[in-house]
Amino acid sequence: MSFVPVSVRDAFAQRPRIVRAALVALVALCLVVTYAVLTREDEPTPGGPVSLATGVPTGVYHRYGELLRPRLSADLKVRVTVDPSGGSVENLRRVTDGTATFGIATADAVADVPARDRDRLRAVARLYDDYIQLVVPSRSPVTQIADLRGRRVVVGSPGSGVELxxxxxxxxxxxxxxxxxxPIRIGVGEATDRLRDGSVDAFFWSGGLPTGAVAELAAGWPVRLVKLGYLAGAMRDEYGPVYREAVVPADAYPGGAETPTIAVPNLLVTTASRDDELVRRVTETVMENREAIGREVHAAQLVDPRTAIFTDPLPLHAGARRWYRSVKP
Structure with a gap:
């Protein structure tokens, strides 16, 4: 008969209990991890309520924001508000001072922000391009910008990229x-009314195609666009690559004609300090809903993950960059 020390026998006797305890702990850990993975997308997004600064109520910025709002609210599980504004310049000011979580702004307005404030900004996505539109009555003698001298001209709302x-x-x-x-500083909705009643001679507008207010005007009253494309090269030389020559197609507005003009990209902007997970999920919502929103806002059809990362003059936010990398082929 072999002799086994008591201490050794006790160790062997305790082994089943140790193994069982380890297995229980492992199962519990797996359940916790699984629960976290399954419920993460149902949790409210870090950062609390979200606000999006858009533009004048009759412009493309605001219409796009209104269509994006319920989708953001559903995906983020937080309250989302869409706040009208004068436009790009005001939106950037709101984002910088913290009164808006996100804002839409043209790239030229972003580049015009003082360097100290611009260093605090980050891009979520390049959205679609704005087309610069100089609208006059069809019988107007204005055929180029120089012909506006001495005339009553709508130059956009205060704080807008149009004015810039x-x-x-x-x-x-x-x-x-x-x-x-x-100069008359009003939004595009009022500008169309004033052009129709003859109290202004022309108005400038910078927006996606087609802009609803301009389309409604053209459907019931003869107007035309003045060619601006010949100035694209000089604008690039003076202000950098934010501007490019573009063409407003003939079918953009009723009774329209193909018109050379200038285009500038729109960016969705936030601050560098904004929570990475919040920005990642906003990026995801913007990109995954581009087709649905594009059915109602034609310009939104041009939102594309392949071009959304080109956000000069701003770097991408870390959260946005994480989402783009996750879907990269």
């Missing part, structure tokens, strides 16, 4: 916005 680019276009032909025209 109008000032630059006038400067390219040797004119000053304050001295050489009668």
């Amino acid at each position: 680019i109008t000032r630059r276009l006038l400067r390219e032909v040797g004119m000053d916005l304050e001295r050489d025209i009668v």
Whole structure:
């Protein structure tokens, strides 16, 4: 008969209990991990309520934001508000000072932000391009920007990207916005009414195609677009690659004609300090709903993950970059 020390016999006797305890702990850990994975997408997004600064109520920015809002709210499980504004310049100010979580802005307005503030900004996506539109009555003698001298011209709402680019276009032909025209600062909705009743001679607009307010005007009253494309090269030389020559197609508006113009990209913008997971999920929602929104806002059909990462003059937010990498082939 062999002799086994008591301490050794006790160790062997305890082994089943140790193994059982380890297995129980392992199963519990697996359940916790599985629960976390399955419920993560149902949890409210870090960062609390979300606000999106858009633009004038009759513009493409605001329409796009209104269609995006319920989708963001459903995906993020938080309250999402869409706030009208004067446009790009005001949106950037709101994002920078924290009164808006996200904002839509043209790339030229972003580039115009002082470097100290721009360093705090990050891009979520390049969305679609705005087309610069100078709208006049069809019988107007205005055939080029220089013909606006002395006339009553809508230059966009205060704080808009429209006003920024109008000032630059006038400067390219040797004119000053304050001295050489009668500037009227209102949104595109009111501008169409004022052009129709004859209290203004022309209006500038920067927006996706087609812009609803301009389309409604053209459907019931004869208007035309003035060619601006010949200034694209000079604008690029002066202000950088945010501008490119483009063409408004003839079918953009009722009774329209193909018109060379200038285009500028729109960016969805936030701050560098915004929570990575929040930005990742916003990026996902924007990209996964582009076709549904595009059925109602034609410009949104151009939102594309392959081009959304080209957000110069801003770098991508880390959360947005994480989403784009996750879907990269």
